[in-house]
Amino acid sequence: MTAELITAVIVDDHAAIAAGVRYWCEQADPPIALVDAGARLADIWTGPGAAADVVIIDLELVPGKPDFGELRGLVNSGRRVVVYSHHTDNATAIKCLDLGALAYLTKREGPEHLIPAIRAAARGMPYPAPPPSGADDAPSRPRLSPREVEVLRAWFASMSKELVAAKLHITVKTVDTHITRARVKYANVGRAARTKSDLVTRALDDGVITLTELNQAAL
Known part of the structure; x- marks a missing residue:
């Protein structure tokens, strides 16, 4: 084809x-x-x-x-x-x-x-480009939007994106879009987060979520 x-x-x-x-x-x-x-x-x-x-x-x-x-x-x-x-x-x-x-x-x-x-x-999908080279004023912490933070926190506490979509009253595609945008922003500051585990690590480092909150979600 x-x-x-x-x-x-x-x-x-x-x-x-x-x-x-x-x-x-x-x-x-x-x-x-x-x-x-x-x-x-x-x-x-x-x-x-x-x-x-x-x-x-x-x-x-x-x-x-x-x-x-x-x-x-x-x-x-x-x-x-x-x-x-x-x-x-x-x-x-x-x-x-x-x-x-x-x-x-x-x-x-x-x-x-x-x-x-x-x-x-x-295809309507973000592309995680390499971080701009030569930037000497680049912050190491990306500026996540409030909605991106909300989606990430809900995803870290859930077993699936479907559960996140139901909880936040949005579509699974919208959940995917916010997660992908967060990945792009981390990649653009030189802190790639290709897996969910990587994103959790970045979020913990940046205070987006705490270890106590993660442990409570796992109970």
């Missing part, structure tokens, strides 16, 4: 970046169809860009001014967004993830991360 063609639109004011991403997409197996919107934000919403599965956006289309508002608008409208930025600080990466970006990659990352990030985003 032939894999369904993924389409993406890239918004970046550097022609060389867009050309490189187009080449990577064309060489991918299977290839990804890329629409180059240049720096024209309007082209995300009209023409071929409006139907693209994934939006790849540079935060700084206006020099010196990261455009978090545009990212917020895209996410709120249901678009699946990968941020591809020259900003290497974790604070910016975490803010983008908090706003709903499915991946945050710096422009130091090549196709080995950008192509899988596009494929994951097309």
Whole structure:
């Protein structure tokens, strides 16, 4: 069976970046169809860009001014967004993830991360990118949202995600999304948490949950 063609639109004011991403997409197996919107934000919403599965956006289309508002608008409208930025600080990466970006990659990352990030985003899944390199102001503790903390605590105290969903009156898919976002945030500060045990360890280290609470949940 032939894999369904993924389409993406890239918004970046550097022609060389867009050309490189187009080449990577064309060489991918299977290839990804890329629409180059240049720096024209309007082209995300009209023409071929409006139907693209994934939006790849540079935060700084206006020099010196990261455009978090545009990212917020895209996410709120249901678009699946990968941020591809020259900003290497974790604070910016975490803010983008908090706003709903499915991946945050710096422009130091090549196709080995950008192509899988596009494929994951097309499925509506976050991509746990490597932590931005060169950041010297990166906090070791990720900024988990209150809902992410609530879901993690409920999951640590439960035998299954189905029980968490029933307790919090949300879907299992939503539970998975919050857990995955927490994993992404930990990965982005260099503290990967690929398993539930890893997440429990990180949560204990950061005071998200205490050992007493875990022991009580196990009774």
